[in-house]
Amino acid sequence: MTECNQEERKNNCTCTYDCHRRGKCCECVEYHLSMNQLPGCVFAKISKEAERSYNRNFEYFANLVLRK
Numbered sequence: 001m002t003e004c005n006q007e008e009r010k011n012n013c014t015c016t017y018d019c020h021r022r023g024k025c026c027e028c029v030e031y032h033l034s035m036n037q038l039p040g041c042v043f044a045k046i047s048k049e050a051e052r053s054y055n056r057n058f059e060y061f062a063n064l065v066l067r068k
């Protein structure tokens with residue numbers, strides 16, 4: 001397994017919310033899943049507007065996917 005390059009991940013992160021988990025994908029995913037949410041990078045794959053809404057809800061994501 002390759003090492004996690006947090007600086008590279010931090011620079012490539014598509015989430016616009018600035019937090020201490022930026023570039024620490026495992027921590028970010030764990031945090032959001034513990035709150036029944038998805039991380040911002042998942043929403044960024046749908047659209048920039050969806051990510052910028054900061055709505056990380058599963059249902060919101062499902063509705064976005066169904067609209068595509």
